[in-house]
Amino acid sequence: MSDMPPLELSVVVPCYNEEQVIDQLHKVLTTELEALTDAFEVLLVDDGSSDSTVERMRAIHEADPRFRYFALSRNFGKESAMLAGLSQAQGSAIAILDADLQHPPALLAKMLPMLEEGYDQVVARRTRKGDRPVRSTVSRLYYRFFNRLVDVDLEDGVGDFRILSRRAVRSLLSLGEYNRFSKGLFAWIGFSTAVVDYDNVERGAGESKWRFGDLVNYGIDGIVSFNARPLRMAIHLGTAVTVLAFTYAAWVIVTYLVNGNPVAGYPTLIVAILGFGGVQLIILGVIGEYLGRIYYETKRRPHFLLKESSNPGEIPVTVALGPEHDEFAQAEPRPPGRRS
Numbered sequence: 001m002s003d004m005p006p007l008e009l010s011v012v013v014p015c016y017n018e019e020q021v022i023d024q025l026h027k028v029l030t031t032e033l034e035a036l037t038d039a040f041e042v043l044l045v046d047d048g049s050s051d052s053t054v055e056r057m058r059a060i061h062e063a064d065p066r067f068r069y070f071a072l073s074r075n076f077g078k079e080s081a082m083l084a085g086l087s088q089a090q091g092s093a094i095a096i097l098d099a100d101l102q103h104p105p106a107l108l109a110k111m112l113p114m115l116e117e118g119y120d121q122v123v124a125r126r127t128r129k130g131d132r133p134v135r136s137t138v139s140r141l142y143y144r145f146f147n148r149l150v151d152v153d154l155e156d157g158v159g160d161f162r163i164l165s166r167r168a169v170r171s172l173l174s175l176g177e178y179n180r181f182s183k184g185l186f187a188w189i190g191f192s193t194a195v196v197d198y199d200n201v202e203r204g205a206g207e208s209k210w211r212f213g214d215l216v217n218y219g220i221d222g223i224v225s226f227n228a229r230p231l232r233m234a235i236h237l238g239t240a241v242t243v244l245a246f247t248y249a250a251w252v253i254v255t256y257l258v259n260g261n262p263v264a265g266y267p268t269l270i271v272a273i274l275g276f277g278g279v280q281l282i283i284l285g286v287i288g289e290y291l292g293r294i295y296y297e298t299k300r301r302p303h304f305l306l307k308e309s310s311n312p313g314e315i316p317v318t319v320a321l322g323p324e325h326d327e328f329a330q331a332e333p334r335p336p337g338r339r340s
């Protein structure tokens with residue numbers, strides 16, 4: 001071990017049913033990384049693929065042990081796959097990129113030197129060139145809305161494609177939450193961040209796993225994982241509706257006193273019932289969303305399980321996250337009986 005040069009760069013690649021593109025990825029990454037450094041590793045994380053992705057990873061590892069692989073026991077989602085890779089990466093700089101070559105590995109040559117200049121995160125920002133206008137407008141509006149609502153700042157076009165310093169990764173691993181909205185977590189940990197622009201690239205092969213509904217849910221996730229402001233909005237909405245109802249009641253009483261009692265107002269009644277019913281359901285939904293999150297967090301389940309890896313010897317089945325990853329916190333033992 002001691003005669004090995006220290007690893008300069010680890011590249012984490014989450015892969016879900018990427019059999020069509022993974023060999024190409026191997027080729028491109030090898031070329032780009034060899035030009036960049038002679039001490040690199042690539043961590044291919046199979047997110048429970050149902051095709052031959054793992055078999056191919058195994059073959060790639062046999063041919064080139066700088067490519068390590070980890071197979072999760074089922075499809076846990078991209079967030080968990082990235083996390084698995086981050087927890088195993090050993091380099092002093094750690095890059096994350098998609099398997100489908102939509103994150104051009106050539107950009108790493110531009111990003112790594114910036115990290116070495118002293119930034120803790122160098123993120124790649126996708127320009128919206130070539131996007132369908134509807135999609136880019138919707139996403140621009142979403143980010144404007146999001147940043148007004150949430151305390152961390154997100155940038156349009158910035159995704160998971162980035163290089164992190166060791167201490168940034170350590171910070172990410174010290175966040176033990178189960179619901180991981182990584183875009184928000186990257187922003188939440190802070191540190192100095194540099195941005196590099198790149199043009200949108202079409203997928204190498206295969207197809208995207210995102211449907212429109214997924215995007216909507218992802219959007220909701222982002223908002224509720226980062227604060228409780230929607231609950232506050234529910235209070236405001238409820239108050240506004242109550243005030244309206246009282247005003248209307250006052251108006252009904254006044255017209256009764258002035259005009260006698262004309263039996264009317266059937267449409268008003270229906271509108272009021274449906275309207276208030278809708279408002280109540282929305283608010284219940286918001287509360288339920290937070291309750292559900294608490295439910296998942298309290299189970300304290302691992303974020304992923306491993307079923308196979310290229311690690312020699314014993315395979316770790318699960319990797320715990322949380323403060324134990326924070327070496328600063330560990331350095332000073334806490335007084336007994338006190339938890340923070």
Ligand code: UDP
Binds near residue numbers: 076
């Ligand atoms: N991915 C994953 N688990 C999943 C879905 C996707 O690891 O459940 C990986 C996928 O293999 C790819 C990356 O996440 O490397 C991005 O996925 P995709 O290309 O489908 O998303 P898009 O680029 O359309 O946002």
Ligand code: MG
Binds near residue numbers: 098100102203208
């Ligand atoms: Mg993609």
